[in-house]
Amino acid sequence: MSIKIQFKLNGEEKNFYVKPNMTLLELIREKAHLTGTKHGCGNGECGACTIIMNGEPVRSCLILAVEADGKEIITIEGISPQNLTELQKAFIDEGAIQCGFCTPGFIMAGEALFKKTQKPSDDEIKESLSGHLCRCTGYEPIFNAFKKVAKK
Amino acid sequence: MKTTKTHIVGKNIARVEAIEKVTGEAKFTSDINHSGMLIAKVLRSNQGHARIKKLNIDKASKICGVKKIVTGKDSNYYFGINIEDQPFIAIDKVRYAGEPVAVVIAEDEEIALKALNLIEIEYEPLKVVTDVLESIKPDAPLIHENLKSNIFHHYKLRKGNVEIGFKKADLIVENEFVFPHISHTQIETHSCIALWKKENILEITSSSQAPFVIRELFAKIFNLNHTQIRVYVPYVGGGFGGKSDVTIEPLVAHVARFVIGQPVKLTLSREEAFVGSLLGRGIKGKIKTGVKKDGKIVAVEIQMYFNAGAYGDCCLPIVIGGGQNAVGPYTIENVKVDSYGVYTNTPFVGAFRGYGHPEGSWMTERQLNIIAKKLNIDPAEVRIKNCWKVGDINHIGQKVEKHNGELKVCIQKALKSINWGNKNVIETENKIITKGFACFMKSPVMTTNAASSAIVKFNPDGTVNLSMGTIDYGQGALTVLSQICAETLQIPVEKIFIARQTDTQFSPYEWQTVASRGTWSVGNAIVSACNDAIEKIKQNASIAFKTSPRNVEYKNEFVFLKNNPKKKLSIKDVIYGYMFPDGHTEGGPVVGYGYFMPNVTNPNPNTGQGKCVAEWTGGCQAAIIEIDKKTGVITPLKLVTAIDAGTIVNPKLAKGQIVGAMVQGLGATLYESIIYSDNGKVRNDHFTDYKIPTPEDLWNTEFDTIFVETAEEGGPYGARSLGEHAIVSVPATIANAISNATGIEFFELPITSEKMLKKLKEKGK
Ligand code: FES
Ligand code: FES
Numbered sequence: 071m072s073i074k075i076q077f078k079l080n081g082e083e084k085n086f087y088v089k090p091n092m093t094l095l096e097l098i099r100e101k102a103h104l105t106g107t108k109h110g111c112g113n114g115e116c117g118a119c120t121i122i123m124n125g126e127p128v129r130s131c132l133i134l135a136v137e138a139d140g141k142e143i144i145t146i147e148g149i150s151p152q153n154l155t156e157l158q159k160a161f162i163d164e165g166a167i168q169c170g171f172c173t174p175g176f177i178m179a180g181e182a183l184f185k186k187t188q189k190p191s192d193d194e195i196k197e198s199l200s201g202h203l204c205r206c207t208g209y210e211p212i213f214n215a216f217k218k219v220a221k222k
Numbered sequence: 223m224k225t226t227k228t229h230i231v232g233k234n235i236a237r238v239e240a241i242e243k244v245t246g247e248a249k250f251t252s253d254i255n256h257s258g259m260l261i262a263k264v265l266r267s268n269q270g271h272a273r274i275k276k277l278n279i280d281k282a283s284k285i286c287g288v289k290k291i292v293t294g295k296d297s298n299y300y301f302g303i304n305i306e307d308q309p310f311i312a313i314d315k316v317r318y319a320g321e322p323v324a325v326v327i328a329e330d331e332e333i334a335l336k337a338l339n340l341i342e343i344e345y346e347p348l349k350v351v352t353d354v355l356e357s358i359k360p361d362a363p364l365i366h367e368n369l370k371s372n373i374f375h376h377y378k379l380r381k382g383n384v385e386i387g388f389k390k391a392d393l394i395v396e397n398e399f400v401f402p403h404i405s406h407t408q409i410e411t412h413s414c415i416a417l418w419k420k421e422n423i424l425e426i427t428s429s430s431q432a433p434f435v436i437r438e439l440f441a442k443i444f445n446l447n448h449t450q451i452r453v454y455v456p457y458v459g460g461g462f463g464g465k466s467d468v469t470i471e472p473l474v475a476h477v478a479r480f481v482i483g484q485p486v487k488l489t490l491s492r493e494e495a496f497v498g499s500l501l502g503r504g505i506k507g508k509i510k511t512g513v514k515k516d517g518k519i520v521a522v523e524i525q526m527y528f529n530a531g532a533y534g535d536c537c538l539p540i541v542i543g544g545g546q547n548a549v550g551p552y553t554i555e556n557v558k559v560d561s562y563g564v565y566t567n568t569p570f571v572g573a574f575r576g577y578g579h580p581e582g583s584w585m586t587e588r589q590l591n592i593i594a595k596k597l598n599i600d601p602a603e604v605r606i607k608n609c610w611k612v613g614d615i616n617h618i619g620q621k622v623e624k625h626n627g628e629l630k631v632c633i634q635k636a637l638k639s640i641n642w643g644n645k646n647v648i649e650t651e652n653k654i655i656t657k658g659f660a661c662f663m664k665s666p667v668m669t670t671n672a673a674s675s676a677i678v679k680f681n682p683d684g685t686v687n688l689s690m691g692t693i694d695y696g697q698g699a700l701t702v703l704s705q706i707c708a709e710t711l712q713i714p715v716e717k718i719f720i721a722r723q724t725d726t727q728f729s730p731y732e733w734q735t736v737a738s739r740g741t742w743s744v745g746n747a748i749v750s751a752c753n754d755a756i757e758k759i760k761q762n763a764s765i766a767f768k769t770s771p772r773n774v775e776y777k778n779e780f781v782f783l784k785n786n787p788k789k790k791l792s793i794k795d796v797i798y799g800y801m802f803p804d805g806h807t808e809g810g811p812v813v814g815y816g817y818f819m820p821n822v823t824n825p826n827p828n829t830g831q832g833k834c835v836a837e838w839t840g841g842c843q844a845a846i847i848e849i850d851k852k853t854g855v856i857t858p859l860k861l862v863t864a865i866d867a868g869t870i871v872n873p874k875l876a877k878g879q880i881v882g883a884m885v886q887g888l889g890a891t892l893y894e895s896i897i898y899s900d901n902g903k904v905r906n907d908h909f910t911d912y913k914i915p916t917p918e919d920l921w922n923t924e925f926d927t928i929f930v931e932t933a934e935e936g937g938p939y940g941a942r943s944l945g946e947h948a949i950v951s952v953p954a955t956i957a958n959a960i961s962n963a964t965g966i967e968f969f970e971l972p973i974t975s976e977k978m979l980k981k982l983k984e985k986g987k
Contacts, residue, residue: 099253104246105246105249106245106246106247107246108250108409108410108459109489110409110410110411110492111492111908111909112491112492113492113908113909113910115492115908115909115910116409116492118409145246146245147246154241154245158244158245161240162237162240162241162244163236165237165874165875165877165878167237167240167243167244168460168696168697168698168878168882169408169409169457169458169459169460169461169695170239170242170248170457170696171250171408171409171410171459171460172409172459173243173244177244196917196918196921199917200916200917200918201916202917203409203909203914203916204409205406205407205408205409205462205886205914206460207878207881207882207885208881208883208884208885208886208915208920208925209885209915209917210920210923210925211878211881212917213917213920213921
């Protein structure tokens with residue numbers, strides 16, 4: 071049994087037929103073939119699957135694909151197709167990337183934050199990072215990248 | 223090679239693959255799908271130790287879309303690199319909870335999972351042993367019934383005579399320590415695709431640190447030659463040792479044999495990653511140290527019992543490495559170390575960043591603090607008194623050389639960073655702020671023929687393709703090695719393109735990406751490949767100059783005559799041979815090849831003595847922590863590592879390794895341990911109950927990374943290894959800080975807030 075859904079994905083209207091138990095993460099990775107969004111736990115515990123839905127950062131592994139119907143969704147691929155964003159540049163400059171597997175999730179959390187508030191406070195930055203796990207960097211350079219953009 | 227003035231070595235260039243990673247373009251194994259690809263799902267034992275009484279796959283096999291169900295009945299082969307003790311899928315009995323008992327191969331995941339649920343299995347439980355000391359008792363159940371005991375390896379280190387040494391001691395201190403099993407929890411779980419082609423070629427794509435090890439082992443398992451096996455490694459989302467040697471690859475390659483022509487993919491779920499790949503650490507140990515009144519150590523005796531889990535293959539070299547390095551960077555006349563590899567009913571253990579060293583450090587560095595306290599001398603003094611000095615003969619009989627680094631300077635710098643000696647403890651009504659430190663040492667533990675090789679291939683436009691076989695799973699190898707290549711070729715680093723992926727079909731040989739060998743070992747291979755290329759450029763130029771290559775000089779992308787520098791050519795004119803005005807061309811395209819082989823031998827099996835270590839890197843770690851008296855929560859306020867890793871090729875990336883390692887060490891210190899139920903099941907296989915450091919935990923932490931750069935004689939531009947080192951002594955550093963303020967001595971990790979609070983209450987704090 072498949073359900074037809076329609077939503078805006080990275081600026082383009084898309085139709086998909088999905089099973090009711092399919093997650094949005096599965097839809098993005100397996101049906102839309104956008105593999106920049108990562109599966110780190112599947113339980114909402116790591117943040118690797120973060121995307122932006124109607125302006126809010128959400129964990130796509132916890133959302134059913136059918137819930138995306140009528141929404142506007144941005145993935146890492148759609149954040150800035152031509153150029154790097156300030157945050158992406160800051161990640162590179164600050165050395166906030168090691169293996170890079172957690173990176174898309176962190177970037178999406180940050181993009182959502184900076185779209186809402188151009189100059190977020192330290193507390194707002196801290197809150198936006200809550201529940202995002204990185205096993206490589208020790209977070210320090212990620213904090214620095216966020217703070218750098220917040221200061222601009 | 224000595225450090226001379228360098229152009230690009232020592233500079234902070236950005237990670238070469240950064241844009242791919244920051245845009246989501248970088249492809250990891252789980253991102254790769256092939257047409258006709260099948261999905262594998264594993265049925266895992268829910269028993270820690272049991273006989274398989276009944277296994278019925280009839281119902282499951284009938285599900286539409288199921289291609290094959292493979293069980294232990296399909297093969298009675300046991301594989302291994304060091305010990306052949308492991309079946310692909312449990313045969314007759316299971317030895318740990320989580321062991322594969324059947325693998326379903328199906329058209330998609332949903333079908334595979336449905337079939338898994340229909341497999342009928344019955345067990346006859348056997349006595350389960352998950353504790354290493356229980357497992358060595360004579361009445362312990364045998365994990366491998368063909369053996370007489372659960373001890374599968376005994377490493378011995380003998381120097382001097384400890385009995386005589388202890389007689390000379392003014393004080394003898396004995397303690398026991400515990401380091402539990404921990405999980406690497408790379409954010410990318412293990413993923414592997416295997417395809418058997420009809421022409422008997424096996425193609426593997428895997429999130430691995432060790433494609434050449436996989437190839438070698440598979441040649442043995444499947445009776446193939448090396449050309450019949452191709453192992454491809456795309457980007458890898460974290461390794462930390464947990465993707466070294468072999469992990470899930472043998473299982474996937476084995477089951478894919480039953481569906482020839484169709485690729486089979488297995489990606490572990492987060493829960494499976496805790497039991498279905500490798501665990502790390504897990505030791506119980508005893509240490510007895512004899513010292514003189516002034517703190518000079520006269521004898522040390524150590525026993526370490528490594529809880530290897532159900533299979534010992536990946537743990538065996540850690541038993542050796544752990545024992546070999548347990549005494550730390552100290553010169554002690556009389557040393558006796560016995561380390562044992564022991565089977566238990568837990569998932570099996572393999573490399574984890576630090577490889578045996580954190581285990582030893584947890585014992586030795588805690589012990590030194592306890593000794594200093596008993597002797598009432600500064601713990602720094604005890605370390606400085608005993609630490610390696612040039613000319614010393616260390617515990618394995620190797621002479622300490624000047625280029626091994628300045629440990630004493632590291633101690634001084636680390637202590638300065640925490641202002642040691644000035645307000646070491648500040649106690650208020652609710653908080654205690656305290657300082658601690660510990661030294662560390664790490665050597666690469668590897669096979670004696672752990673080779674690296676590299677190829678530099680010039681293109682007609684003067685750019686260079688660099689290939690080597692090391693995997694960059696985040697350490698920065700691609701960037702640092704590009705810098706070494708650019709430095710040696712004297713060309714801008716932008717002109718070098720280093721292969722991001724490794725493919726055993728195209729990449730030159732690399733033993734595996736472990737032991738912090740990348741910069742040092744692969745770097746050396748690259749220097750030699752570049753020098754080889756330069757020689758070939760000179761050869762081509764000698765044709766143009768109509769002279770011998772001896773008379774040609776190379777510099778900054780130009781060749782010229784030694785005795786007449788005005789006679790010069792751009793390398794573009796000679797890297798593809800030299801074309802005379804009439805079109806006739808001589809010489810040919812320039813490709814340089816180089817290798818590096820460590821100059822080491824196996825240790826004496828009875829004494830552990832011998833030239834078995836190629837380089838040592840040491841340093842000192844320090845911390846300022848805050849203990850909340852009401853909750854027991856420990857917050858790191860400052861974490862410091864002073865390390866003498868020789869020349870630092872890229873300070874920013876090096877700092878990233880140090881900070882990342884310190885935070886990983888902090889996880890093992892404060893939060894992480896695998897918890898087993900009575901029947902051996904892992905009870906905390908989620909991030910919610912296996913807590914690793916989070917952004918909140920580090921938000922208030924200041925980091926200080928101090929590089930002391932004593933050039934390594936055997937390293938490229940004087941560089942040495944550093945990737946793992948800063949994890950080694952974090953646990954002892956924090957525990958020493960706690961002890962310094964409260965007198966509470968921790969011997970077992972992790973030091974959770976509950977444990978801290980309990981101890982504080984007992985002390986009436
Ligand atoms: S994959 Fe969604 S939070 Fe981890
Ligand atoms: S960079 Fe590897 S998990 Fe964050």
